[in-house]
Amino acid sequence: MTAESTSGTSRQPAVRRAPARRVSMADVARLAGVSAQTVSRVSNGHPSVVGSTREQVLDAMRRLGYRPNSAARALKYGEFRTIGVILFTLSSVGNSRTLEAIVDHAAHEGYAITLIPVAVPTQDGVLGAFTRLGELAVDAVIVIMEVHLLDAATMTLPLGIPAVIVDSNGGDRYTVVDTDQADGTRQAVRHLLDLGHRTVWHVAGPEDSYAAERRAETWRATLTEAGLPVPAMARGDWSADSGYRAGLALADEPGCTAVFAANDQMALGLLRAFHEKGKVVPRDVSVVGFDDITDATSFIPPLTTVHQDFTEVGRHCVERVLRQVHHRRTKPGTTLVPTRLVVRSSTAPPPA
Template sequence: MTPGRTRRPGRGVSMADVARLAGVSSQTVSRVSTGHPGVVESTRLQVLTAMQQLGYRPNSAARALKRGEFRTLGVILFTLATTGNSRTVEAIAGYAAKEGYAITLIPVAVPTQDGVLGAFSRLGELAVDGIIVIMEVHLLDAANLNLPPGVQVVVVDSDAGDRYPVVDTDQADGARQAVRHLLELGHETVWHVTGPAESFASERRTQAWRRTLLEAGRAVPPVQRGDWSAESGYRAGLALVAEPECTAVFAANDQMALGLLRAFHERGRTVPQDVSIVGFDDIPDAGSFIPPLTTVHQDFAEVGRRCVQGLLRQIRNEPEGPGTVLVPTRLVLRASTAPPRRA
């Protein structure tokens, strides 16, 4: 093929075809296709132009086998419906891309060992270099759960102990900050709307809420159970309206706090004059609630970065970091909390 002519359609285009059209060696074409930095810019543009003219697409699978890596990270999770999961996946994808990796997402419909192992099998067929598992539920506590040996794994929002590296938000400290803030404002105790019973995050926040009250010598009110949704927070709020002693509530996430705001508003209880409310997550809309919501900020971007960082450290056989990484939280003060109204 002479330079300047495009290849007739119908035949597969090879690296040698690109090299001939560009007037360079096949090794140079290979370096351009893999993003190798040691290529003169004018030569790189020449090769890219030839690739475009010929419709050449590098064989990523062949390159991966040759290098022994696929430049792809797998992510297994049970749902994208929750704020934490969706924002964590978004952060993982962003930081993976900065490192030159793509992600393959495998949702697991039912959180069972068979479901997780099935997801691992699918990711094995899709050829990934390592896997991030966003567990969220009580599964890795089960003694009979054994992930495939030899797989590079980082677990998010779990209690995997010493078996797997874990990255998580410091759920307990965030809950402590919320409860202490309300007690320091002068509230006698703090009521709580918790999340699903199977959630690690919900359990940690509830345990920290209870422990903080006990350490302060305060009464521990009965828990209202929610499911992370605003509707469940609304139902909990209707129950709490009937409790005249309830002047402060810590909701385990911002969506349930939104439901609480609606319930108290409908029943004539003003926030924060009659009832103070603190949420958890600091979702983008939290500052636009009426009133703007005091809440615990989770750094999902940092969680995603730590996940990718920890997994790449394993893949590259670099020294391992700590077995469990806790990303700090911070309390964001807005207008939904105030000292209790005095009789």
């Protein structure tokens, strides 16, 4: 899934070896001395099979190690009860928590999840994922894309399959589910301003992330609306280390008393940088994060942050995509999942 380790095109050439003829119903039927249909009935727990026959069949199944062929089943039923999830990386906490919520909720609805990694975060990579989609055993797709790759050209591709996009701005053409980035950011910035800070610095996420852009925009807008100066923005890559580097610079910035980091991991880096520079959080500088990862309660000090409800995001994704699967036409549109500020110990009024 990471760019280094995978190449979409390096996929093995489709050498179709002679399929290793597995045990089929016919084999079981032969051994048990019954018809294939009876085996099918036993396999599906159909009632009208007499006990002794059932036992014979079960015994034959065991002896042969029979396993029903889900391809044949799916072919008959016309569905896989599986949802594909297209994503680029699992290393961000947000992605992995969203995925977990999706898996949870899908399981609850009787659906499994197939992961479709995007080899490289380029249009080609996304295209490749959509192509592979056709070969995969899925009834619908959820796209978790935190990068600017879903423009009109690319996204017109996956025709004919129910799809939901997480974290994008294509709400007019597609079904989109997202955290309410703007509201969360506004709460974070307002919280710092309400404490009395003259302005708020920002450590943004990478440029190619919609979420990062949305948070940066809203940070800027909130300051501007309040008639406050907008300080220079630092740019990180979501990692704690990038937050640390940004923090070393900010620590030397004279009037910097409040920083809003675009995620908790960068906030962690900030805390370390300030600590090393001898600045005490929150006495000298206040720090707010975004995500509310579980570890945030154990930062030094425990982090004030914007709580994202990943569970809710996952639930909405599954619900909306399954609604499409079941032919209940839905119109495109965005579902925003609300956020809330969790105040812990990393924020305080500015030093006197």
